[in-house]
Amino acid sequence: MAITIKDVAERAGVSVATASRVLSGGRKVSAELADRVRESARELGYRHNAVARALRHGRTSSVGMIVPEIGNPFFPSLVEAVERTLSDSGRDLLLCDAQQDPAMELRRARTLMARQVDGLILIPVSASASRAALDEVASQLPVIQLDRFVQDYLVDWVGVDDALGITLAVEHVTGLGAKRIAFVSAAPECSSAQQRLRGFTDATRRLGLLGSGSRLLGEFSAGWGRAAAQKLLAESSLPDAVVCGNDEIAVGLLGEFRRARVRVPDDVLVTGFDDIRFAALADPPLTTVRQPHEVIASECIRLLDARMNDTDLPVQRIAIAPSLITRESTGIAS
Amino acid sequence: MAITIKDVAERAGVSVATASRVLSGGRKVSAELADRVRESARELGYRHNAVARALRHGRTSSVGMIVPEIGNPFFPSLVEAVERTLSDSGRDLLLCDAQQDPAMELRRARTLMARQVDGLILIPVSASASRAALDEVASQLPVIQLDRFVQDYLVDWVGVDDALGITLAVEHVTGLGAKRIAFVSAAPECSSAQQRLRGFTDATRRLGLLGSGSRLLGEFSAGWGRAAAQKLLAESSLPDAVVCGNDEIAVGLLGEFRRARVRVPDDVLVTGFDDIRFAALADPPLTTVRQPHEVIASECIRLLDARMNDTDLPVQRIAIAPSLITRESTGIAS
DNA sequence: CCGAGCGGTGTAATCGTTTACCAAGTCATG
DNA sequence: CATGACTTGGTAAACGATTACACCGCTCGG
Numbered sequence: 001m002a003i004t005i006k007d008v009a010e011r012a013g014v015s016v017a018t019a020s021r022v023l024s025g026g027r028k029v030s031a032e033l034a035d036r037v038r039e040s041a042r043e044l045g046y047r048h049n050a051v052a053r054a055l056r057h058g059r060t061s062s063v064g065m066i067v068p069e070i071g072n073p074f075f076p077s078l079v080e081a082v083e084r085t086l087s088d089s090g091r092d093l094l095l096c097d098a099q100q101d102p103a104m105e106l107r108r109a110r111t112l113m114a115r116q117v118d119g120l121i122l123i124p125v126s127a128s129a130s131r132a133a134l135d136e137v138a139s140q141l142p143v144i145q146l147d148r149f150v151q152d153y154l155v156d157w158v159g160v161d162d163a164l165g166i167t168l169a170v171e172h173v174t175g176l177g178a179k180r181i182a183f184v185s186a187a188p189e190c191s192s193a194q195q196r197l198r199g200f201t202d203a204t205r206r207l208g209l210l211g212s213g214s215r216l217l218g219e220f221s222a223g224w225g226r227a228a229a230q231k232l233l234a235e236s237s238l239p240d241a242v243v244c245g246n247d248e249i250a251v252g253l254l255g256e257f258r259r260a261r262v263r264v265p266d267d268v269l270v271t272g273f274d275d276i277r278f279a280a281l282a283d284p285p286l287t288t289v290r291q292p293h294e295v296i297a298s299e300c301i302r303l304l305d306a307r308m309n310d311t312d313l314p315v316q317r318i319a320i321a322p323s324l325i326t327r328e329s330t331g332i333a334s
Numbered sequence: 335m336a337i338t339i340k341d342v343a344e345r346a347g348v349s350v351a352t353a354s355r356v357l358s359g360g361r362k363v364s365a366e367l368a369d370r371v372r373e374s375a376r377e378l379g380y381r382h383n384a385v386a387r388a389l390r391h392g393r394t395s396s397v398g399m400i401v402p403e404i405g406n407p408f409f410p411s412l413v414e415a416v417e418r419t420l421s422d423s424g425r426d427l428l429l430c431d432a433q434q435d436p437a438m439e440l441r442r443a444r445t446l447m448a449r450q451v452d453g454l455i456l457i458p459v460s461a462s463a464s465r466a467a468l469d470e471v472a473s474q475l476p477v478i479q480l481d482r483f484v485q486d487y488l489v490d491w492v493g494v495d496d497a498l499g500i501t502l503a504v505e506h507v508t509g510l511g512a513k514r515i516a517f518v519s520a521a522p523e524c525s526s527a528q529q530r531l532r533g534f535t536d537a538t539r540r541l542g543l544l545g546s547g548s549r550l551l552g553e554f555s556a557g558w559g560r561a562a563a564q565k566l567l568a569e570s571s572l573p574d575a576v577v578c579g580n581d582e583i584a585v586g587l588l589g590e591f592r593r594a595r596v597r598v599p600d601d602v603l604v605t606g607f608d609d610i611r612f613a614a615l616a617d618p619p620l621t622t623v624r625q626p627h628e629v630i631a632s633e634c635i636r637l638l639d640a641r642m643n644d645t646d647l648p649v650q651r652i653a654i655a656p657s658l659i660t661r662e663s664t665g666i667a668s
Numbered sequence: 669c670c671g672a673g674c675g676g677t678g679t680a681a682t683c684g685t686t687t688a689c690c691a692a693g694t695c696a697t698g
Numbered sequence: 699c700a701t702g703a704c705t706t707g708g709t710a711a712a713c714g715a716t717t718a719c720a721c722c723g724c725t726c727g728g
């Protein structure tokens with residue numbers, strides 16, 4: 001069996017209370033005893049038991065996180081940033097994958113609650129179907145929605161300003177002279193897709209270009225990007241620019257254009273969203289909207305901590321402005 | 335405060351023992367009381383406290399995992415597969431990022447041990463410097479090394495047969511007539527890099543092609559792939575094929591070749607390793623060595639469970655054969 | 669010289685479960 | 699009918715830490 005604080009106390013000839021006070025820095029202990037305890041702990045190779053501490057303390061110093069699908073290349077960077085931010089304040093991350101399934105999402109939320117995480121970070125799978133999970137969790141502990149949010153539901157949210165991001169892309173290509181602009185994105189199942197669609201609609205309307213190009217809505221995947229490219233190629237003429245809902249779509253689309261000998265950016269401009277690792281490595285390198293992961297993650301934790309300190313804090317929705325990264329897919333190497 | 339089993343018992347008019355037996359399925363309880371307890375639990379919205387259960391039980395039903403760097407696109411797919419496998423058996427994943435730093439790796443290992451994870455999955459940052467962490471952990475609990483391993487250290491390992499993977503790539507390009515073969519990979523800091531280098535050396539020696547092309551060792555990144563491409567371009571003539579240590583390197587190299595108007599596969603063949611999500615989307619689509627993540631993950635958990643059941647089990651090293659995925663970067667669309 | 673105050677230490681309660689052990693009742697069997 | 703086996707329920711002791719409270723021995727002021 002492992003060494004407990006009782007063993008340490010015994011060997012040092014003190015009570016467990018004293019040993020605990022030395023090792024977890026409670027009240028003052030005389031220098032002599034403190035040394036004896038530390039010495040004894042070192043000799044025995046004592047390591048505290050976080051489970052017992054958590055039970056007594058009522059806090060686990062851990063945060064749960066549920067991600068729609070870790071395999072999706074955008075989420076790992078968010079996970080990484082969150083994990084790093086948490087570890088800076090001595091907390092650990094319990095990570096769950098919802099496998100794109102709201103029912104699974106709810107189940108994972110329950111196990112995280114059972115594990116008494118101090119707070120939860122949720123990237124909802126769906127703008128509607130994730131409500132059940134969010135609802136159940138939010139009634140029990142501090143939750144922050146990250147990146148995406150559940151529709152018409154007042155729970156803190158931190159993410160990028162999706163609509164603004166798309167606006168940046170639209171303005172960029174119109175600035176380059178594009179008149180007919182197509183939009184290839186995911187069906188408005190999750191809030192990101194909704195907001196990006198809204199951004200596209202609003203921006204093109206404002207510029208008098210609403211309806212100038214096709215609006216193809218499928219899913220956030222390279223496969224859909226390919227399929228959408230084929231649809232565009234089948235039309236009588238190509239648009240001047242294709243604004244994509246995320247980088248995966250854009251990369252798939254670029255591949256299909258390449259195969260069809262459509263030249264980017266000469267024949268058509270293409271933009272993505274997220275600035276995933278491979279956006280810069282695509283052919284041509286992809287102009288895209290960059291999400292500041294580190295900022296988003298740290299804001300998320302900050303808000304979570306604020307919420308943990310004060311449950312009655314008014315609900316906050318923090319939309320962080322993204323920035324446009326211009327690369328060759330719109331003819332401008334940065 | 336949250337509802338405890340005591341509340342449930344009280345409301346049902348039974349002892350906590352009975353309530354516990356009903357809710358956690360211990361001994362038999364009469365149908366009538368069982369119903370009363372379940373009813374009461376439902377009405378109060380009782381959720382068990384996994385922390386208390388873990389303390390009593392001595393098991394947390396959680397597994398720790400330390401990854402060198404989640405941002406690296408190869409690891410998320412492993413994490414996903416592991417997480418899924420674990421959740422199938424009702425266990426959770428505590429994920430830590432070592433940030434490519436052995437000291438951080440050791441620290442994270444300690445916090446996972448403090449949290450009493452039932453077992454640990456470690457992808458060591460380094461073949462040598464990760465020894466400290468592995469050493470300390472392995473003396474306390476079941477550990478499996480995943481993907482990479484620490485040199486000359488007997489702890490279970492599950493991963494792909496790296497040397498075989500490279501051999502497949504080398505044989506593939508020689509089968510296509512390549513005589514001068516260059517190798518661009520990472521310096522042998524971690525075991526994957528070591529084994530892939532060994533595979534390349536052995537395979538080329540066997541084929542009488544040892545030393546036919548340059549051997550450039552840097553790191554597993556697209557940036558290094560670019561730099562290496564420039565080095566190759568600066569040589570008097572290009573090799574017939576470039577075998578890359580992983581896909582990121584290959585993609586970076588492809589980009590640089592493209593910029594220099596070197597045609598792949600006409601002028602030079604290129605292969606990668608890992609079959610990350612974007613290998614198929616590269617230009618041209620990348621011939622690569624596929625790691626079967628699901629198999630690797632499930633073998634990993636199987637071995638971990640075996641080790642948990644019997645500490646004295648002889649050390650196992652399970653190398654799983656990868657497969658070659660041929661695409662256009664070697665002229666063969668599959 | 670006495671009592672209050674205080675710093676340092678120990679005893680024991682506590683966190684929420686599970687479970688070893690015990691008591692009481694039922695049933696079957698000799 | 700007595701006895702042992704078996705069932706079912708409750709009581710209380712764990713699990714390993716933290717911490718409220720009591721206590722002891724000083725010092726210091728009146």
